[in-house]
Amino acid sequence: MRTFNRTFCLFVAVIISAWTFTSALKIISRAEWGARHPLATRPLRTPASHVFIHHSDGPTSSDVKSGSEIVRSIQDCHMDERGWSDIGYHFLIGGDGSIFEGRDWSNIGAHVANHNRKGHGIVFLGNFMEVAPTEAALTAAKDLINYAVKERHLRPNYFLKGHRQMGFTDCPGDRLYKIIRSWPNFRP
Numbered sequence: 001m002r003t004f005n006r007t008f009c010l011f012v013a014v015i016i017s018a019w020t021f022t023s024a025l026k027i028i029s030r031a032e033w034g035a036r037h038p039l040a041t042r043p044l045r046t047p048a049s050h051v052f053i054h055h056s057d058g059p060t061s062s063d064v065k066s067g068s069e070i071v072r073s074i075q076d077c078h079m080d081e082r083g084w085s086d087i088g089y090h091f092l093i094g095g096d097g098s099i100f101e102g103r104d105w106s107n108i109g110a111h112v113a114n115h116n117r118k119g120h121g122i123v124f125l126g127n128f129m130e131v132a133p134t135e136a137a138l139t140a141a142k143d144l145i146n147y148a149v150k151e152r153h154l155r156p157n158y159f160l161k162g163h164r165q166m167g168f169t170d171c172p173g174d175r176l177y178k179i180i181r182s183w184p185n186f187r188p
């Protein structure tokens with residue numbers, strides 16, 4: 001019986017590790033966070049050459065429920081107040097490391113004036129002028145970028161940029177900007 005248990009445990013461990021290794025990145029879909037339909041879409045040429053990092057300059061989240069509420073409010077702001085066709089960003093990262101789907105990889109976003117055709121926008125929920133994002137959020141963003149390269153949404157020799165490099169803004173906040181300067185493919 002003990003041999004059986006040990007064999008069974010080993011079997012389960014192998015299955016779990018194989019599943020973890022092969023499973024795709026967990027992304028909270030638009031349906032899961034309760035997105036409104038986009039009013040229009042424009043195609044983005046992929047694999048894209050750039051990925052732009054932002055902060056939302058608003059509240060951060062601690063779980064999928066609070067993150068979904070914030071993401072819905074950002075979509076409402078972008079569509080109702082700014083008159084955009086959809087939420088501006090491609091992905092939104094919560095404080096617990098949850099990744100929320102915004103615009104599709106293959107659609108042009110609205111997050112960096114005059115440069116939206118170059119690539120994707122990833123936003124961290126929160127304000128990161130004085131505090132850094134959580135390790136979970138930073139890891140999620142790096143995993144997402146690696147996934148984008150692997151799935152050919154992003155070129156392997158992509159340029160990583162902070163929003164402030166492209167225009168007059170504090171985004172993505174002093175603390176987050178300092179962190180991404182040490183990430184692979186960051187370009188001054």
Ligand SMILES: [Zn+2]
Pocket residue numbers: 053054055111163169171172
């Ligand atoms: Zn920004």
